[in-house]
Amino acid sequence: MTSKSVRTTNAEPVQTLTAESERTTTTRPVRTRAAKSGRSQGLPVLGRFPVPLRILGYTAVAAVGLLYLMPFAIQLVTGFKTDPDAAAHPLGLIPTTPTTAAYQRLFGLSQAGDGVPFLRWLGNSAFIAVVVTTGRVLFDAMAGYALARLRFPGRTLLFGFIIAVMAVPGIALLIPRFLVLNTFGLFDTYTGMILPLLVDAAGIFIMKQFFESIPREVEEAARVDGAGVFRIFWSVVLPMARPALITLTILSFQGSWNEFTHFLVATQSSQYETLTTGLARLVSGGLGGGTQYPLKLAAALLSTLPVAALFFCFQRYFVQDANAGAVKE
Structure with missing residues (x-):
């Protein structure tokens, strides 16, 4: 009688651990399936936005970046314009007659003697x-x-x-x-x-x-x-x-x-x-x-x-x- 009772009491923790391990192994796939189902339905997962909304956001950011880069692009292009072209088309991004006369004057390479120090x-x-x-x-x-x-x-x-x-x-x-x-x-x-x-x-x-x-x-x-x-x-x-x-x-x-x-x-x-x-x-x-x-x-x-x-x-x-x-x- 004593030995049987001892075996019964020793077996209870084993059964408890086995039951807990079975719960963990059964609950993890359920969470994974729920996450996969959420992605398959097109719902935001972990704070991620839908693809159309992200494309719209990236487009807006790119437009603002180009707006800030516009003055630098105009500055770069205008350096290769002539004075009449720059006065007639100040915002034009393509020079009508490209020239390096401005840089030649800056570096003292102008033949007209009108260089700048x-x-x-x-x-x-x-x-x-x-x-x-x-x-x-x-x-x-x-x-x-x-x-x-x-x-x-x-x-x-x-x-x-x-x-x-x-x-x-x-x-x-x-x-x-x-x-x-x-x-x-x-x-x-x-x-x-x-x-x-x-x-x-x-x-x-x-x-x-x-x-x-x-x-x-x-x-x-x-x-x-x-x-x-x-x-x-x-x-x-x-x-x-x-x-x-x-x-x-x-x-x-x-x-x-x-x-x-x-x-x-x-x-x-x-x-x-x-x-x-x-x-x-x-x-x-x-x-x-x-x-x-x-x-x-x-x-x-x-x-x-x-x-x-x-x-x-x-x-x-x-x-x-x-x-x-x-x-x-």
Whole structure:
């Protein structure tokens, strides 16, 4: 009697497990069949829209994209038109008589001797943009790390002043900037064009916020190994801040390349003209009469290519988690 009861009690869990496994095996095919039936009936599954609705959405997105690309296409085509053709058909996408006269004038290859100092503008813009970008990335990173990690008197007040500078419109500082440059003898010089642009309040804010997101355990481990403050910043923290540095590089290059108001009050001679100030004089009619649409739009197109190429090369670094795997367990 005892042995039979023991066998009966031992068999009950086996039967229970078998029943549960049978339920799971029988319910899974039912769910699969339900999902397949939903797809076969043309119903939205997992948030997917019907094919006609998706085609309509893609068409609308493509139409909006083409609408935004239309001005760039007109700019590209107009550079190969003649002045009468551009004036008669400003929105035409096919030149009546294609010509490269506008680009020949820009690069000094015109036989008529009516060239434009575009290469000098390009050289000034490239030189200033490279120097300003390098200095701004270095100084903004150092200032951002100091505000994020170092403890010194007045740190909070200093950061508040930086935020206040970001709130002031740049146009309000033009006259004070001119007075300062003129007082220190920096007006109409490369130093006066570069020095005020080497530090940017927005760049300091970006780097400070990024450095605060880096775990302190990484710096503490380097400090235990005997590294100093600058060694920790240069060899440990700065390589981890690559996404923020690339973002700051793109923004700094774009800002210095497209800078206009500062160069307008910092220079006077034509030898210091950049692409922005030179194109402004060209558009205002300082280089001759007529509309000169092909020449102006060709110069504008060439001036946008470096910034566009830099952005498309490094756009994937805009959003990236640099802290993944930084802390060792």
